[in-house]
Amino acid sequence: MPPAASAFSALSERVSLHTACVRAGQPRQDALDAVTTPIACTATYAFGSTAELRDHFEGRTDREEYGRYGNPTVRVAEEKLAALDGGQDAALFASGMAAITTTLFALLKKGDHVVLTADCYRRTRVFVQGFLTRYGVVATLVPAGDLDALEAAVTNDTKLIITESPTNPYLRIADIAAISRIKSKSPRLKVIVDATFATPVNQRPLSQGADLVIHSCTKYLGGHNDLLAGVVTGDAGLVSIVRDLRSMLGSVLDPHAAYLLLRGIKTLALRVERQNTTALTVARFLEAHPAVERVFYPGLPSHPDHELARRTMSGFGGVVSFVLRTTLEGTARALDACELATMAPSLGGVETLIEQPALMSHYEMTPEERAAIGIRESLVRLSVGIEDASDIIADLERVLRTIEIANDSAAASCGNNTQV
Ligand SMILES: *Cc1c(COP(=O)(O)O)cnc(C)c1O
16 A cells, blocks of 8 residues: 655645655665655565565555555655645656556446536546446536536536546636535535646646546656646545546556656756746737737736636746737648747646647547537647747748738637637
């Protein structure tokens, strides 16, 4: 059984987030006297005697047993992440989706009801609606930002509210404290927040009443576009239920990826604070540009959740979405012309990435289907990296200058049906 996370939680209460990024999570014993956490590259762990084995199984020792149940390098990363989120414990997974699917499988059974916000991560929604329903789970989707609809959707059978903040691609902000108050309607109700876009630097949902937080560590936490990982943090009892299923499903994180993650997190606060600043600068530049019809960034007063973000977050994040005054093809040409911003899915790394959701994450949909969920043809999502803001802006400025503004772009295929 893994140890309780009390030591690092205590640390995280005394030190700043910057300090916790570097120092929270310590290997339990380190034969190398290394300052950094070694990669424990082993599939199994030796017992010196049957007596040691008995001590382990009867919970008298704190040690590893077999790689699918735990790994010391992974454990240190879990301790660090628990400390950053202010959680009692954390469990790491091979990807963000492994964290989400394992958590939902672990906490739901036939007949349970889940409420999720309509703009949550698409794979999460597809998993719940298209897969969990096969096992008798009932799901209700409610519009983003509609607390009344959320509360009205909760019944006696509701086990989970799954929300996300900020959301992709319109960066809607969830009022986590208000959502968590809905828990008083039903004693078994838990709130899970996918806080991938926020990171513990910008928002700590557990302190606002959420029971569990999930991050795709592939994004900001790893931060270097070199690993896949996911984590669930929060209440120790819930995390333990999720970890037990992980041991069965085998969706564990490899110790090499855990090492990269530990290394990445050391600079998390530095990176995210810079990305917050750069994204706001870029968002203001875009909002003033004639080729840009609309910018979605919670740090701008024009964003519908600006006040909520100011009240509940300590930074607005590194992702900026915007609609160009041109067509699908005009937008594609603009992205093709970018030199600094790299066209790629994903976000949160040190490299600035750019994508056109209509031709990337929502490619297989028809224009009508995209319109129905508010994905405009000329929508662009930019994830700013840690390059100089002036270089990012120069790249965008050069590209935007070439755009031939389409007169009909405001009407282009999506009408008034955007989610914001
Ligand atoms: C990327 C992402 C996921 C999935 O994470 P993977 O590590 O790609 O499996 C889940 N939620 C959000 C909000 C994401 O951005």
